[in-house]
Amino acid sequence: MQKDWLKAKDILKKEGVVILPTDTLYGIIGSASSKKAVERIYKTKGRNDNKPFIVLINSYKQLEIFEIKIDGEQAKIFSKFWPGKVSVILPCKLSKFKYIHRGMNSIAFRMIGPKNKNLFNLINKVGPLVAPSANPESEKPAENITEAKKYFGNEIDLYISSGTRKSKPSKIIKYENGEYLILRK
Numbered sequence: 001m002q003k004d005w006l007k008a009k010d011i012l013k014k015e016g017v018v019i020l021p022t023d024t025l026y027g028i029i030g031s032a033s034s035k036k037a038v039e040r041i042y043k044t045k046g047r048n049d050n051k052p053f054i055v056l057i058n059s060y061k062q063l064e065i066f067e068i069k070i071d072g073e074q075a076k077i078f079s080k081f082w083p084g085k086v087s088v089i090l091p092c093k094l095s096k097f098k099y100i101h102r103g104m105n106s107i108a109f110r111m112i113g114p115k116n117k118n119l120f121n122l123i124n125k126v127g128p129l130v131a132p133s134a135n136p137e138s139e140k141p142a143e144n145i146t147e148a149k150k151y152f153g154n155e156i157d158l159y160i161s162s163g164t165r166k167s168k169p170s171k172i173i174k175y176e177n178g179e180y181l182i183l184r185k
Contacts, residue, residue, distance in 0.1 A: 002118075004158065004160045005118045005121070005122060005160065007158055008020060008029075008122060008158055008160060009122060009125045009126055011157045011158050012029065012030065012031050012037070012122070012126045012129070013031070013125075013126060015030075015031065015034040015036045015037045016030075016037065016157040016158070017029065017030050017037055017040055017041055017044065017155075017156055017157055018030075018156065018157060018158045018159070018160065019134045019142075019145070019148045019152070019156050019158075019159045019160070020119070020158075020159075020160035020162075021119075021160065021161075021162035021165055022056065022112075022116075022119060022131055023083075023084075023085055023110070023112055023116050023119065023170075024085055024133075024165075024167045024168070024169055024170050025133045025134065025141045025142075025143075025165050025167055025169065026133070026134040026141065026142050026143070026144075026145070026148055026165050027131040027132060027133055027134055028041050028044065028045060028131070028132055028133075028134050028152075028156070029056075029129050029130070029131050030129065030130050031126055031127060031128075031129060031130075032055045032065075032100060032127065032128040032129055032130050033065075033127055033128070035099040037130070038053070038099050038100060038130055039099065041053070041130060041132065044152060044155050044156070045132060045135070045136055045137055046136050046137045047132065047137045048137060049102065050102050050103070050104075051102065052100060052101050052102045052104055052106075052107060052108065053100065053108075053130040053131065053132045054087045054108045054109070054110055054130070054131055054132065054170065055100065055107055055108065055109050055110075055128050055129065055130055055131070056109075056110055056111075056112050056119070056123060056128060056129045056130075056131045057109050057110070057111050057112070057123065057128050058083075058111060058112045058113070058114075058120050058123040058124060059111070060075060060078075060111075062123075062127070062128050063090070063109065065127070065128060066090075066092045066094065066097060066107060066128075067092070067094055068090050068091070068092060073178075074175070077175075077180070078111075078175075081171075081173075082110075082111040082113075083111040083112055083113025083114075083115075083116075084111070084113070085110070085167075085168075085170045085171060086110065086170055086171045086172075086173060087108040087109065087110040087170045087171070087172045087173070088108065088109055088110075088172075088173050088174075088175050088180070089106050089107070089108045089109075089172065089173065089174040089175065089176075089183070090106060090107060090108075090109060090175055091105060091106050091176065092105065092106055092107045093105045100130065106174075108172060109128075110131075110170055133169065134148045134151065134152075135151060136151055139151065141169075143164050143165055143166055144161070144163065144164050144165070145159045145160075145161040169184070170184075171184060171185055172184040
């Protein structure tokens, strides 16, 4: 199992794409710093080009990559649900990240905690990761690697299995101007 996670690190650093278990579902994972990997995932999923991906992080410090600063009050609010299965949409107007925010000028982030050891360590080594669910647009998310392989076959560089994953997608909250709104429960 650990060998697979080491392979995933190498693949992601070379702008590849991996399907692996996240804290919620199986996800198609690519480095958030790789426009090539992000565009490949859009193509592989057949995803609407205007629909941004969630980005997995493992610390507030990683938000600084996107020039997002979290003050003490915000951190206090976010600590109620981070790390956890809650994605928070934060403003990000940088044009260099348009390939992630798709012109929406915001990105949804979900913080992975150390309890999810393999994914947490992978983010430490590779950096933030885009992580849409492992399914073509409008299909149900793959619950196991067999289903994921039926969907994507050789289009994915590596599959990492962790049995069956049945979970709801993350809750999505939009945080803006000191207030937050629940967009998906």
